[in-house]
Amino acid sequence: MRKLLATTTLAAMLIAPAAWADTIQMWVRSGIGDSFKETVKAYNAGHQDKVELTEVPQTDLVQKYATAIAGGQAPDALSMDLIYTPSFAASGQLEDLTSWAQSLPYFKSLSPSHVRLGTYQDHIYGLPLSVETSIFAWNKDLYKKAGLDPDKAPKTWEEITANAEKIRALGKDIYGFYFSGGGCGGCMIFTFTPLVWGAGADILSADGKKATLDTPQMHKAVEYYRNMVKKDLVPPGAESDNGANFLSIQSGKIGQQTLGAFAIGTLITQHPELNFGVTLIPSVDGKPSSFAGGDNFVVTKGTKKLDAVKGFLEYVYSLEGQKIMAKYGSLPTRGDLADQVLAGLDPRLKVGVDAIAVAKTPYTLQFNDLINSANGPWAAFTHAAIFGDEKKAFADAQAQMQQIIDDAQ
Amino acid sequence: MTATSPSGTTRLNRPNRRRKEALKGLLFIAPAMILVLVLFVFPVLFTAWMSLHKWPLLGEPTWIGLRNYTRMFSDQRFYDALGFTAYYTGIVTVVIFAFAFPMAMLVEQKRRAVPVYRTFFFLPVVVGLASASLLWTWLANIDSGFFSPLMERLGVTSGRVNLLATFDLAFWTIIAMVVWKIAGFTMIILLTGLQSIPAELVEASRIDGAKRLQRFRYLTLPLMRKPLALALVLSVTGSILAFDQFYIMTSGGPQNRMITIVYYIVNQSFVSFNLGYGAALSIAVLVILLVLSVAQLWLLRDKGEQA
């Protein structure tokens, strides 16, 4: 009996190196499309290590991850909205990936804003997983019906407003423009701030220590939106949409909308009937800009499956992995492969890649409190400024943002 | 708390017999007490302990004494949350009673079909607040919902009104949802009070020539003090702790104007991860509720005994 046991143990030990398969627990936020899910599926089909995905609602991910760490139940890795990487890295809960990352031959060509946000005090804690930029989309069929040139992208907000008016005239339930205005901080930072960024203004100072909301550029941007709301070019539902109906253009009844590059993939696969064009978002003075968002891949400190995690990430960065990601709407994270990856895919995705060059991302440890939280000052500001008392909105939000920044120092 | 111990009073009061009885009694209540102590009382004490720390969700807590409490006094958002909670509690309680009292009088009558009506009124009570909020989120949606398209179709409003866009409309939509959901419960409590009024008394006062309103004022109301107090306490404490409906239906309302105190605690604890401050806020709410409950009960009971 004992001998038998010894033999099997020995056998197990001998086989182990070959058959040793890890299952990586990984969380991903829901609502970023299918690209990552498909990549994981492909990886699991061809590798011994498996990745087990748990989809967590986007709004709960940070909280759930933080509570899970506190409770020692954290997944090995997760795909985290890149703007959160600084604050999690600062809290010392993430695995330091610096030396491994720098040893990757293509390290220099990984999306720079992702790496910048993944870096805290010269150590790298997060690496790009998916790249997402904001872009401007228009419905070509509605353009045609309204007598506009369906292939001519609007270049200024005057043009957008004029086009919206023509489209609105098409019918009772057809509207010229859409945005999620019901206090969706995450939507508005993504779609609305490019209006001021392109014109050289920002909502936070470069070091993130001062709120700089009250600028002429921001006032101008607010005016454009207010004007369109006043002229009834925006559906009334927008006023209470907290982001759940972000992709309203898919109904075919919205003429123009700012959206994320991942939506290009979603629209192509889920709504092939929709004939739309995309371009860069013009700022208030016409110079385009964009928000570089997406997810960083972070590893929980102390995970026992570090090597398996690295193996998986290398697969994501391979041409095969990048191609699957792109096919389902995520932009390439490796600049050196971008052209190869996008070859043969929808040309509209190229606009999303072009946006990376002009895109910005705010770097602040209080991103959630300031911007993303449904009850933060930015969310309240966008709603109040566009639908309510503009002057008060500026004063309140400026003061509150500064208060939050100061409290955290 | 007037339970009598049968064995103690009917037989000889021998000390060791009493001790044995006490032990048995403690054994019977032990499972309940252990659960409540471990999963409720201890966490409350833990909350109090946490409130004296700067306690980030990640990383080490540091002792800061009463600083979380002093911060509270200069926190405008805390005052806003308190103000809104009071506003909501006041209005929703009045509206619930305005519906529940007539409903209770309606279903108190001995007529045909009354049990059916009562069941219908009560039905929303049994669904969860989360389900009810989800349901009404849909019903109140401007594009895919029920209310505003219906009003437009009936010609009540020209065009559709976005019920969740402005503070007042959204607030009254939520009040309507809560009344729909809760009024049946309050109705039942009041009904028990109405039914406990002896029929002879009502008859006697009627013979004495008391008018309907007089009967209500001088007979029904005083006799219903206890159920009224109970209904009031449940309604007020429930409203002060409101969270689900605002979270699900308006995410805190247009421009954060519907942040209740519990919502603020949840935000501070689970969105901003200021667990220490969140704990201090929880303690504040706890104190407010205790004071309110005691005051409410005391006021109503005292008057009742004088009458």
Add this chain to the structure above:
Amino acid sequence: MTKARTNFERRRFLGNFAFHGSASVLSLLFLIPFIVAFLASFRRGPEASSPPVPPWPVNGVSFDAYRMLDTFGSGIWQHMLNSLIVSLGTVVLTVVISLLAGYGFSRYRFPLKNVLFVLLMATLMIPFQSILTPLFIMFAKLGLNNSLFGLTLIYVTLQLPFSVFMMRNAFDAVPKEIEEAARVDGVRDVRLLTRVLLPLVMPGVATVAIFAFLNAWNEFLAALILLSSNDKFTLPILMTAVRAGRLGSINWGALQAGVVVMIIPCIIVFLLLQRYYMRGLTAGAVK
């Protein structure tokens, strides 16, 4: 004489009319949200996001909405099972524990009895939202987080003050003579409880059970914070994902179907146990 009689009859008719008229209108107001949601959930997929005016399916009945709901999370059956496990577990544990405690508080004399009872009741005044973080940290240490059993324990604890109060009142209401007779026959303690008293406090048990079931079935914040993997999510957590939208839009069909799925068991349980439920509630309110 005849004139007085017709007068009386007319007044009675008017009274009846006013009564049934107002009661019917009110009933309708209370029922409409249910009816609309129920009917609308059987519309075809593409209709789901158009307003339910009229609410019934105009282009034929379909289960599209329910099929759509099944594509969220780990599938609707898994989440329904989770909700059932938690709810039924809560019912059983709550009934047993509160039965014992109610009996203890009603029939035994022991030191600190009133203090303990008040302590138990006082927990009703504390928002449990505020103790979720300590609970989470404790559960993590005990390995009880992300477990349906852990969640059940919390639900039982939250049910206890009300349930013990109910059961104590139920036992208090049982005439002492019945017990005396049993005692003379030598039946006491646990046997007295299960053989003699239990049948007499069944209405109380039914109340406790139905409240435990409904509250556990409907609770969502604790579940949201404690459960972290997909396959453990209870129905309300699944529904928050539906409400949050997918791919930039809310699937209203799935929301309608989900609400119906969440509501139907509550209504069935209530209608089946309504008699006991109301009786128990009434007994509780009068005390």
